[in-house]
Amino acid sequence: MKKITQSEIVMEYFKNHPLRDIKHPEVVDWVTQEYKKRTGEIFRDPDRQIRKLHQQGLLIKVAKGVYRFDTNLVQSKNLQDFSEKQKKEILARDNYRCVMCGRGLKDGVELHVDHIKPKDQGGEATIENGQTLCSIHNFQKKNYNQTETGKKMFIRLYEKAKSIDDIQTMNFCAEILDVFERNNINGHIEWKK
Structure with missing residues (x-):
């Protein structure tokens, strides 16, 4: 028998409760207990797994800590990542510097190529929708709009x-x-x- 993965058990819960706005604690309580029961192991960070499934386009974020599974919307999402060629072009266009603070590799800062309109909101992987952000501003953008x-x-x-x-x-x-x-x-x- 194949061992269930953490993402599979989270998705199982959402698929059993489609079209319902579900708060983190409800999901976390069930998946941690169910995962322990089925595998004998502890599910250490279910919140991270829920966020990851949202980033992959499998769950819809309704509000902070509230997610929904809608088969119709999830199946229609086509999440695109930048190709290596696009990343290089965006970095070069932005002079290998964060567009928010101006710091770059020469300052010892890690750079990311980011979707201006997030891909989970339909943002496409195009040069025009790309920007260079340092790791700090990329993190802030994910936490704030x-x-x-x-x-x-x-x-x-x-x-x-x-x-x-x-x-x-x-x-x-x-x-x-x-x-x-x-x-x-x-x-x-x-x-x-």
Whole structure:
């Protein structure tokens, strides 16, 4: 008898509960108990497995910690990765530097080629949808959406410029942050002038 994998047991739970918004704790409780019962082993990180299945396009993220399995939507997803040739072209176009902070390999920073529109939201593997990010900004983008990351970056830059009386940079950041506020983009992130 073939031993069940961790991803198979997670998918089993979601397939048995299709079209239902399911919170992490419910899935985690069942899969850890069921995996132990069937294999005698401990399922160490079910949250990571759920996120991985979402990144592969097999689960739909409804909200933070809430996922759904919908056969129709999952089957229609065509997740694309960049080819090695595309990665090289994107890195060269961006001068081998993170488009957020400007740091690169010469600074000892690990670089990633990232989908601007995430592939699990239909973003295609095209040169135009690619960007170079350092590992830190790639991680931040995955945890915040890109506009949140951008707004926070300009707030930090504004605060730094203010601390050294750099009026020109303060004015530059203020103009950009005003655009965020006028368009009600990420209004939950407060910027204090």
